[in-house]
Amino acid sequence: MHSIRTYNAISPTGLSLFPSDSYHVDSVVGEPDAIMLRSHNLHQESFPDKVKAIARCGAGVNNIPIEQCTEQGIVVFNTPGANANAVKELVLAGMLMSSRNLSTAAEFCQNLDQSLAIEDFNKLVEGGKKRFVGSELTGKTLGVIGLGAIGANVAHAALALGMKVVGYDPVLSVDAAWRLSSEVERADNLPSLLARCDFVTVHVPANEYTVNMLNAENLEQAKRGLVILNFARGTIVEENAIVSEIESGRIHRYVSDFPSAQLMGREQVILLPHLGASTGEAEDNCAQMAARQLMDFLENGNIKNSVNFPEIHLSRTEGHRIAFANDNVPKVLSTVLAVLSDMDINVIDMLNKSRGEIAYTILDVEHLPTDDLIQAIENIEHVFHVNVF
Ligand SMILES: NC(=O)c1ccc[n+]([C@@H]2O[C@H](COP(=O)([O-])OP(=O)(O)OC[C@H]3O[C@@H](n4cnc5c(N)ncnc54)[C@H](O)[C@@H]3O)[C@@H](O)[C@H]2O)c1
Numbered sequence: 546m547h548s549i550r551t552y553n554a555i556s557p558t559g560l561s562l563f564p565s566d567s568y569h570v571d572s573v574v575g576e577p578d579a580i581m582l583r584s585h586n587l588h589q590e591s592f593p594d595k596v597k598a599i600a601r602c603g604a605g606v607n608n609i610p611i612e613q614c615t616e617q618g619i620v621v622f623n624t625p626g627a628n629a630n631a632v633k634e635l636v637l638a639g640m641l642m643s644s645r646n647l648s649t650a651a652e653f654c655q656n657l658d659q660s661l662a663i664e665d666f667n668k669l670v671e672g673g674k675k676r677f678v679g680s681e682l683t684g685k686t687l688g689v690i691g692l693g694a695i696g697a698n699v700a701h702a703a704l705a706l707g708m709k710v711v712g713y714d715p716v717l718s719v720d721a722a723w724r725l726s727s728e729v730e731r732a733d734n735l736p737s738l739l740a741r742c743d744f745v746t747v748h749v750p751a752n753e754y755t756v757n758m759l760n761a762e763n764l765e766q767a768k769r770g771l772v773i774l775n776f777a778r779g780t781i782v783e784e785n786a787i788v789s790e791i792e793s794g795r796i797h798r799y800v801s802d803f804p805s806a807q808l809m810g811r812e813q814v815i816l817l818p819h820l821g822a823s824t825g826e827a828e829d830n831c832a833q834m835a836a837r838q839l840m841d842f843l844e845n846g847n848i849k850n851s852v853n854f855p856e857i858h859l860s861r862t863e864g865h866r867i868a869f870a871n872d873n874v875p876k877v878l879s880t881v882l883a884v885l886s887d888m889d890i891n892v893i894d895m896l897n898k899s900r901g902e903i904a905y906t907i908l909d910v911e912h913l914p915t916d917d918l919i920q921a922i923e924n925i926e927h928v929f930h931v932n933v934f
Pocket residue numbers: 603604605606625626628629632690691692693694695696713714715716717718721748749750751754755776777778802819820821822823
């Protein structure tokens with residue numbers, strides 16, 4: 546029986562994929578084999594030795610101590626692209642809310658004097674509307690920072706609306722580059738992107754390289770009337786700089802999914818309660834993908850969409866499976882194979898992959914591995930987390 550501890554509201558569509566006769570899934574499991582979560586912060590928590598994997602139902606993994614997990618041999622998964630459409634739609638909503646002044650216009654209507662006679666009421670409506678005259682998206686320029694799953698979706702939707710799109714992503718993967726329309730122009734740096742855009746949207750992960758990526762220095766180069774959209778993480782945009790450029794009139798609107806006390810109460814700021822991935826469809830997609838990845842790992846040792854371990858898939862053979870992780874240094878695999886050879890154990894199939902400082906091997910052997918064999922592999926220097934499937 547595998548036990549999975551959950552945090553946050555995870556879609557039942559995903560949780561129901563775990564067969565109840567072989568999985569115990571609950572929010573109160575004390576010593577789980579794996580953890581499944583959304584934005585719950587794990588940074589202050591320690592993980593019992595039994596924990597083998599953590600699955601983030603979503604994209605951002607800044608709530609998980611990845612380095613600590615890697616040291617403990619815990620495989621961390623996320624679900625790339627599973628909520629990208631939901632975020633794209635909210636970015637479009639944010640652009641429309643800003644360009645047509647929708648939040649202030651809607652608030653104006655909610656506060657109209659209901660006691661007025663119908664003619665006076667209508668006069669107020671018609672008279673008031675000139676305060677909210679907006680502009681159209683077609684023909685405007687959108688800057689997209691980070692052209693991964695969400696950024697590419699947003700870029701393509703903006704092109705379809707007749708906008709020009711400029712992208713900035715110096716670490717774009719080859720796969721992501723293949724998916725991107727050739728109509729997306731490339732900016733070499735942030736100041737040049739900011740200088741020519743009417744809207745700028747950020748879609749990069751929160752990490753040490755992206756803290757305050759939009760800041761006082763580069764926002765000084767921005768075109769007047771700029772709308773900035775932040776559906777990535779609060780830390781990516783320097784709030785003090787946003788506030789001062791709002792006060793200078795350079796920034797027309799700041800739309801953020803990450804509210805803070807400093808941003809509240811300003812007409813030019815539209816705040817949402819981290820709603821980007823909160824659609825039924827995205828929650829289902831993320832939970833299903835996370836559940837499938839966890840099951841394939843816990844049952845077969847295969848790894849797909851991990852942020853700290855190599856991708857690896859070995860189809861099951863008739864044999865018995867052993868998988869182990871080790872420091873990515875010479876001679877570990879040959880030592881393991883020598884142990885098998887000394888014990889007269891025949892290897893049917895094998896796959897070894899590495900990623901940075903971690904190596905991971907799946908071995909299918911002819912006979913059921915004994916405790917002595919597992920102990921012998923565990924005793925080899927640099928090997929950690931040996932599992933039998
Ligand atoms: N608001 C929400 O609810 C919500 C939902 C999903 C994702 N997110 C956030 O959005 C982020 C992006 O999600 P995604 O699914 O597009 O991820 P992704 O991994 O598909 O794309 C991220 C892109 O950022 C690029 N990048 C990384 N560092 C960069 C840098 N320093 N400069 C420029 N580009 C850089 C990468 O090359 C990649 O193309 C997530 O990490 C998460 O924090 C928020």
